[in-house]
Amino acid sequence: MKWTQVKVIFEYHDTALAADLISDVFYSLGLQGVVVESPEMLPEEGWGDDALPLPDADSVSGYFPVSEEGGRKISALAEGLRSLERRTGIATRILSQELDEEDWAESWKAYFWPEKISDKIVVKPTWRDYTPASPDEIILEIDPGMAFGTGTHPTTALCIQMLETYMTPGGSLLDVGTGSGILMIAAGKLGAGFMLGVDQDGVAVDVARDNLRQNGIGAGAAQLRTGDLVSAVDRTFDLVAANILSEVILVLLDDIPRVLADGGIFLASGIIVENRGKVTDRMMALGFEILEVREKDGWVAIAGRLERGGSGVAGEE
Numbered sequence: 292m293k294w295t296q297v298k299v300i301f302e303y304h305d306t307a308l309a310a311d312l313i314s315d316v317f318y319s320l321g322l323q324g325v326v327v328e329s330p331e332m333l334p335e336e337g338w339g340d341d342a343l344p345l346p347d348a349d350s351v352s353g354y355f356p357v358s359e360e361g362g363r364k365i366s367a368l369a370e371g372l373r374s375l376e377r378r379t380g381i382a383t384r385i386l387s388q389e390l391d392e393e394d395w396a397e398s399w400k401a402y403f404w405p406e407k408i409s410d411k412i413v414v415k416p417t418w419r420d421y422t423p424a425s426p427d428e429i430i431l432e433i434d435p436g437m438a439f440g441t442g443t444h445p446t447t448a449l450c451i452q453m454l455e456t457y458m459t460p461g462g463s464l465l466d467v468g469t470g471s472g473i474l475m476i477a478a479g480k481l482g483a484g485f486m487l488g489v490d491q492d493g494v495a496v497d498v499a500r501d502n503l504r505q506n507g508i509g510a511g512a513a514q515l516r517t518g519d520l521v522s523a524v525d526r527t528f529d530l531v532a533a534n535i536l537s538e539v540i541l542v543l544l545d546d547i548p549r550v551l552a553d554g555g556i557f558l559a560s561g562i563i564v565e566n567r568g569k570v571t572d573r574m575m576a577l578g579f580e581i582l583e584v585r586e587k588d589g590w591v592a593i594a595g596r597l598e599r600g601g602s603g604v605a606g607e608e
Contacts, residue, residue: 293357297365298386299372300350309381310351311589315563316371317353318536320364321492326352357389408448409455412477417505429480432505433473434498449585449592450534450560451477457556457582457594458483462529465489465550467520467543472499474532479508486513489524493517520546527552533559537566544573551597556582560592567591 303309310327317325328350353368355361365387372383405421407413408431415421417434454474458464460482466474469488478486486508490496496515503513516523520543529552533540540559547557557579562570564586570593571581579595 294354294390295357295361295365296352296354296388296390297368298350298352299368299383300348300386301381301383302349303379303381306349308589309379310349312375312379312381313351313372313383316368316375317351318561319371320367322353322355328352354390408451411455412451414473429477431473431476431480433471433476433502434505445587445590446534446561446592447473449587449590450474450532450558452585453558453560453583453592453594454478454481454530454532457530457558459529460484463487463552465521465524465528465531467531467533468535468539469499469515470495470534472502472515474534475499475513476502476506476508478530478532479503479506479512484512487524487528488513488515489518489521490515491517491519521550522546524550526550527555529555531555531557533557533561535561537562537570540570541573544570544577548577548597555597557595557597558592559595560590562591562593564589564591567593571595 299313301309301313306329310329314325314327328348330347330349355364369385372385375381376383400416400418403416403419405413405415405419411427412429412431413421413423414431414433417432421430423430451474454477458478458481461484462482464475464478464483464486466472466478466486466488469475469490472488475483475486475488488496488499490499496517500515503509503515518524520539527550531547531551533543535543537559540562551557557574559570559574567584571584574581574593574595578598580598582594582596584594585592
Protein backbone atom coordinates (compact mmCIF):
# COMPACT_ATOMS: atom_id res chain seq x y z
CA MET A 292 0.00 0.00 0.00
CA LYS A 293 1.17 3.52 -0.77
CA TRP A 294 0.75 6.59 1.40
CA THR A 295 0.97 10.32 0.77
CA GLN A 296 2.96 12.30 3.29
CA VAL A 297 1.49 15.81 3.49
CA LYS A 298 3.73 18.35 5.24
CA VAL A 299 2.23 21.75 6.05
CA ILE A 300 4.98 24.33 6.52
CA PHE A 301 3.75 27.43 8.31
CA GLU A 302 4.76 30.88 9.54
CA TYR A 303 3.07 32.60 12.46
CA HIS A 304 4.12 34.63 15.49
CA ASP A 305 2.71 32.00 17.90
CA THR A 306 4.08 28.70 16.63
CA ALA A 307 2.47 26.53 19.32
CA LEU A 308 -1.00 27.92 18.60
CA ALA A 309 -0.51 27.60 14.85
CA ALA A 310 0.64 23.98 15.19
CA ASP A 311 -2.45 23.15 17.28
CA LEU A 312 -4.83 24.83 14.83
CA ILE A 313 -3.24 23.12 11.81
CA SER A 314 -3.31 19.80 13.67
CA ASP A 315 -7.04 20.34 14.25
CA VAL A 316 -7.55 20.55 10.48
CA PHE A 317 -5.87 17.15 10.11
CA TYR A 318 -7.90 15.69 13.00
CA SER A 319 -11.15 16.94 11.46
CA LEU A 320 -10.38 14.66 8.50
CA GLY A 321 -10.13 11.57 10.68
CA LEU A 322 -6.41 11.44 11.41
CA GLN A 323 -5.60 10.68 15.04
CA GLY A 324 -1.89 11.36 14.85
CA VAL A 325 0.30 14.04 13.27
CA VAL A 326 4.01 14.94 13.41
CA VAL A 327 4.81 18.47 14.65
CA GLU A 328 8.32 19.75 13.93
CA SER A 329 10.00 22.99 14.98
CA PRO A 330 13.55 24.33 14.77
CA GLU A 331 13.08 25.50 18.37
CA MET A 332 12.16 22.13 19.90
CA LEU A 333 14.59 20.62 22.38
CA PRO A 334 15.46 16.93 22.13
CA GLU A 335 13.84 14.76 24.79
CA GLU A 336 16.07 13.67 27.64
CA GLY A 337 17.66 10.38 26.74
CA TRP A 338 17.64 10.87 22.98
CA GLY A 339 20.62 9.07 21.52
CA ASP A 340 23.03 9.83 18.76
CA ASP A 341 20.52 8.46 16.24
CA ALA A 342 17.93 11.15 17.04
CA LEU A 343 16.78 13.23 14.09
CA PRO A 344 18.43 16.62 13.49
CA LEU A 345 16.31 19.69 14.11
CA PRO A 346 14.17 20.70 11.11
CA ASP A 347 14.63 23.90 9.12
CA ALA A 348 11.02 25.12 9.44
CA ASP A 349 7.90 24.78 11.57
CA SER A 350 5.58 22.17 10.14
CA VAL A 351 2.78 19.69 10.80
CA SER A 352 2.67 16.43 8.81
CA GLY A 353 0.07 13.74 8.33
CA TYR A 354 -0.30 10.65 6.18
CA PHE A 355 -3.16 9.70 3.86
CA PRO A 356 -3.60 6.48 1.88
CA VAL A 357 -3.13 6.83 -1.88
CA SER A 358 -6.76 6.34 -2.86
CA GLU A 359 -9.75 8.29 -4.11
CA GLU A 360 -10.84 8.92 -0.52
CA GLY A 361 -7.31 9.98 0.44
CA GLY A 362 -7.25 12.43 -2.45
CA ARG A 363 -10.54 13.97 -1.31
CA LYS A 364 -9.18 14.41 2.20
CA ILE A 365 -6.04 16.13 0.93
CA SER A 366 -8.20 18.54 -1.07
CA ALA A 367 -10.31 19.17 2.04
CA LEU A 368 -7.11 19.78 4.01
CA ALA A 369 -5.99 22.43 1.52
CA GLU A 370 -9.39 24.15 1.74
CA GLY A 371 -9.30 23.98 5.54
CA LEU A 372 -5.88 25.62 5.58
CA ARG A 373 -7.07 28.40 3.28
CA SER A 374 -9.99 29.02 5.62
CA LEU A 375 -7.63 29.01 8.60
CA GLU A 376 -5.40 31.62 6.92
CA ARG A 377 -8.39 33.85 6.26
CA ARG A 378 -9.44 33.64 9.92
CA THR A 379 -6.07 33.85 11.65
CA GLY A 380 -3.39 34.97 9.19
CA ILE A 381 -1.42 31.73 9.53
CA ALA A 382 0.51 31.40 6.27
CA THR A 383 0.95 27.81 5.05
CA ARG A 384 2.31 25.87 2.12
CA ILE A 385 1.90 22.18 1.42
CA LEU A 386 4.58 19.69 0.39
CA SER A 387 3.61 16.13 -0.44
CA GLN A 388 5.30 12.92 -1.49
CA GLU A 389 4.25 9.32 -2.01
CA LEU A 390 5.81 6.65 0.17
CA ASP A 391 5.70 2.87 0.06
CA GLU A 392 4.51 1.02 3.16
CA GLU A 393 8.06 0.26 4.30
CA ASP A 394 9.27 3.83 3.74
CA TRP A 395 6.48 5.50 5.72
CA ALA A 396 6.80 3.01 8.55
CA GLU A 397 10.40 3.98 9.15
CA SER A 398 9.94 7.73 8.64
CA TRP A 399 6.94 7.76 11.02
CA LYS A 400 8.68 5.76 13.73
CA ALA A 401 11.74 8.00 13.76
CA TYR A 402 9.84 10.73 15.64
CA PHE A 403 8.60 8.81 18.67
CA TRP A 404 10.31 8.10 21.98
CA PRO A 405 9.15 6.92 25.42
CA GLU A 406 7.14 9.56 27.26
CA LYS A 407 5.74 9.78 30.78
CA ILE A 408 2.00 10.38 30.71
CA SER A 409 1.62 10.50 34.49
CA ASP A 410 3.68 9.73 37.59
CA LYS A 411 2.90 6.06 37.01
CA ILE A 412 2.28 5.50 33.29
CA VAL A 413 4.83 5.58 30.46
CA VAL A 414 4.00 5.20 26.77
CA LYS A 415 6.80 3.35 25.01
CA PRO A 416 6.98 2.80 21.26
CA THR A 417 7.58 -0.91 20.66
CA TRP A 418 10.79 -0.21 18.74
CA ARG A 419 12.45 1.81 21.54
CA ASP A 420 14.32 0.62 24.63
CA TYR A 421 13.27 1.94 28.03
CA THR A 422 14.36 1.15 31.58
CA PRO A 423 11.59 1.80 34.15
CA ALA A 424 12.47 4.41 36.76
CA SER A 425 10.65 2.39 39.43
CA PRO A 426 9.02 -1.05 39.72
CA ASP A 427 5.61 0.62 40.04
CA GLU A 428 5.66 2.13 36.54
CA ILE A 429 3.08 0.88 34.06
CA ILE A 430 4.53 0.58 30.56
CA LEU A 431 2.18 0.85 27.59
CA GLU A 432 3.82 -0.71 24.53
CA ILE A 433 2.43 0.97 21.42
CA ASP A 434 2.95 0.67 17.67
CA PRO A 435 0.53 3.31 16.43
CA GLY A 436 0.40 2.58 12.72
CA MET A 437 0.36 5.45 10.31
CA ALA A 438 -2.77 7.34 11.30
CA PHE A 439 -3.41 6.67 14.95
CA GLY A 440 -0.84 8.50 17.05
CA THR A 441 1.32 7.27 19.91
CA GLY A 442 -0.90 8.31 22.79
CA THR A 443 1.18 11.30 23.80
CA HIS A 444 -1.14 13.95 22.34
CA PRO A 445 -2.68 16.05 25.17
CA THR A 446 -6.18 14.66 24.53
CA THR A 447 -5.01 11.07 24.95
CA ALA A 448 -2.72 11.88 27.87
CA LEU A 449 -5.62 13.57 29.70
CA CYS A 450 -7.87 10.59 29.05
CA ILE A 451 -5.25 8.14 30.35
CA GLN A 452 -4.78 10.23 33.48
CA MET A 453 -8.53 10.14 34.08
CA LEU A 454 -8.56 6.38 33.57
CA GLU A 455 -6.04 6.18 36.43
CA THR A 456 -8.53 8.01 38.62
CA TYR A 457 -11.79 6.32 37.64
CA MET A 458 -10.94 2.80 36.37
CA THR A 459 -11.75 0.37 39.18
CA PRO A 460 -10.26 -3.15 39.26
CA GLY A 461 -12.63 -5.58 37.62
CA GLY A 462 -14.69 -2.81 36.03
CA SER A 463 -15.70 -2.69 32.36
CA LEU A 464 -14.70 -0.14 29.71
CA LEU A 465 -16.20 0.89 26.36
CA ASP A 466 -13.69 2.81 24.23
CA VAL A 467 -15.46 4.73 21.45
CA GLY A 468 -13.13 5.52 18.55
CA THR A 469 -10.39 3.26 19.86
CA GLY A 470 -7.69 4.16 17.30
CA SER A 471 -4.46 2.46 18.35
CA GLY A 472 -6.19 0.86 21.35
CA ILE A 473 -4.06 2.76 23.84
CA LEU A 474 -6.92 3.56 26.23
CA MET A 475 -7.86 -0.12 26.32
CA ILE A 476 -4.24 -1.04 27.04
CA ALA A 477 -4.08 1.49 29.88
CA ALA A 478 -7.38 0.29 31.33
CA GLY A 479 -6.29 -3.34 31.07
CA LYS A 480 -3.07 -2.64 32.96
CA LEU A 481 -5.06 -0.69 35.56
CA GLY A 482 -7.16 -3.79 36.22
CA ALA A 483 -10.20 -3.58 33.94
CA GLY A 484 -12.15 -6.83 33.84
CA PHE A 485 -13.65 -6.49 30.35
CA MET A 486 -13.15 -3.98 27.54
CA LEU A 487 -14.78 -3.31 24.18
CA GLY A 488 -13.24 -1.01 21.60
CA VAL A 489 -15.22 0.34 18.64
CA ASP A 490 -13.86 2.20 15.62
CA GLN A 491 -15.37 2.90 12.21
CA ASP A 492 -11.95 2.34 10.60
CA GLY A 493 -11.10 -1.31 10.03
CA VAL A 494 -7.38 -0.49 9.88
CA ALA A 495 -7.62 1.02 13.38
CA VAL A 496 -9.22 -2.16 14.66
CA ASP A 497 -6.36 -4.24 13.23
CA VAL A 498 -3.76 -1.88 14.75
CA ALA A 499 -5.51 -1.99 18.14
CA ARG A 500 -5.68 -5.80 18.07
CA ASP A 501 -1.93 -6.02 17.47
CA ASN A 502 -1.20 -3.54 20.25
CA LEU A 503 -3.40 -5.37 22.75
CA ARG A 504 -1.61 -8.60 21.91
CA GLN A 505 1.78 -6.86 22.29
CA ASN A 506 0.76 -5.86 25.82
CA GLY A 507 -0.42 -9.33 26.82
CA ILE A 508 -4.13 -8.48 26.76
CA GLY A 509 -6.01 -11.41 25.29
CA ALA A 510 -9.33 -11.68 23.47
CA GLY A 511 -11.06 -12.88 26.64
CA ALA A 512 -10.45 -9.54 28.34
CA ALA A 513 -10.83 -7.28 25.32
CA GLN A 514 -12.94 -7.31 22.19
CA LEU A 515 -12.77 -5.05 19.15
CA ARG A 516 -15.52 -4.16 16.73
CA THR A 517 -15.82 -2.11 13.55
CA GLY A 518 -18.83 0.16 13.79
CA ASP A 519 -20.21 3.68 14.01
CA LEU A 520 -19.96 5.05 17.55
CA VAL A 521 -22.19 2.95 19.86
CA SER A 522 -24.92 1.98 17.40
CA ALA A 523 -24.05 -1.74 17.60
CA VAL A 524 -23.23 -1.88 21.33
CA ASP A 525 -25.82 -3.94 23.20
CA ARG A 526 -24.63 -3.94 26.83
CA THR A 527 -23.72 -1.45 29.54
CA PHE A 528 -20.30 -0.53 30.92
CA ASP A 529 -18.99 0.92 34.16
CA LEU A 530 -16.91 3.43 32.25
CA VAL A 531 -17.24 4.82 28.70
CA ALA A 532 -14.39 6.80 27.14
CA ALA A 533 -14.49 8.82 23.93
CA ASN A 534 -11.32 10.58 22.80
CA ILE A 535 -12.76 12.11 19.64
CA LEU A 536 -13.72 15.55 18.32
CA SER A 537 -16.13 17.57 20.44
CA GLU A 538 -18.59 17.83 17.54
CA VAL A 539 -18.82 14.03 17.50
CA ILE A 540 -19.08 13.86 21.30
CA LEU A 541 -22.11 16.17 21.17
CA VAL A 542 -23.79 13.75 18.74
CA LEU A 543 -22.71 10.72 20.76
CA LEU A 544 -23.94 12.00 24.13
CA ASP A 545 -27.61 11.19 23.51
CA ASP A 546 -26.70 7.49 23.23
CA ILE A 547 -24.34 7.30 26.21
CA PRO A 548 -27.06 6.65 28.86
CA ARG A 549 -28.03 3.48 26.97
CA VAL A 550 -24.54 1.97 27.27
CA LEU A 551 -23.59 3.29 30.72
CA ALA A 552 -24.27 1.25 33.85
CA ASP A 553 -25.97 2.75 36.92
CA GLY A 554 -23.48 5.12 38.52
CA GLY A 555 -21.22 4.77 35.49
CA ILE A 556 -18.75 7.41 34.40
CA PHE A 557 -18.27 8.99 30.97
CA LEU A 558 -14.84 10.35 30.01
CA ALA A 559 -14.89 12.80 27.10
CA SER A 560 -11.67 14.09 25.57
CA GLY A 561 -10.56 15.62 22.27
CA ILE A 562 -12.32 18.87 23.19
CA ILE A 563 -10.76 22.26 22.51
CA VAL A 564 -11.10 24.78 25.34
CA GLU A 565 -13.55 26.90 23.35
CA ASN A 566 -16.03 23.98 23.20
CA ARG A 567 -15.81 23.04 26.86
CA GLY A 568 -19.07 24.79 27.78
CA LYS A 569 -21.03 23.17 24.95
CA VAL A 570 -20.06 19.70 26.13
CA THR A 571 -20.54 20.26 29.87
CA ASP A 572 -23.91 21.98 29.28
CA ARG A 573 -25.14 19.07 27.19
CA MET A 574 -23.87 16.52 29.72
CA MET A 575 -25.68 18.28 32.57
CA ALA A 576 -28.87 18.53 30.49
CA LEU A 577 -28.71 14.74 30.10
CA GLY A 578 -28.38 14.22 33.85
CA PHE A 579 -24.61 13.98 34.26
CA GLU A 580 -22.87 15.28 37.35
CA ILE A 581 -19.61 16.87 36.21
CA LEU A 582 -16.90 15.31 38.38
CA GLU A 583 -13.93 17.22 37.01
CA VAL A 584 -12.49 18.99 34.00
CA ARG A 585 -8.77 18.78 33.21
CA GLU A 586 -6.94 21.04 30.75
CA LYS A 587 -3.64 20.73 28.91
CA ASP A 588 -2.25 22.78 26.02
CA GLY A 589 -5.62 24.16 24.96
CA TRP A 590 -7.46 20.82 25.23
CA VAL A 591 -9.85 19.60 27.91
CA ALA A 592 -11.10 16.25 29.16
CA ILE A 593 -14.32 15.95 31.14
CA ALA A 594 -15.44 13.26 33.58
CA GLY A 595 -19.13 12.94 34.40
CA ARG A 596 -21.26 10.49 36.40
CA LEU A 597 -24.74 9.79 35.10
CA GLU A 598 -27.52 10.47 37.57
CA ARG A 599 -30.29 8.13 36.47
CA GLY A 600 -32.98 10.42 37.79
CA GLY A 601 -32.00 12.97 35.12
CA SER A 602 -31.38 10.66 32.20
CA GLY A 603 -34.94 10.90 30.99
CA VAL A 604 -34.40 14.42 29.68
CA ALA A 605 -32.41 13.22 26.67
CA GLY A 606 -33.24 15.32 23.67
CA GLU A 607 -34.46 18.31 25.68
CA GLU A 608 -32.63 21.61 25.76
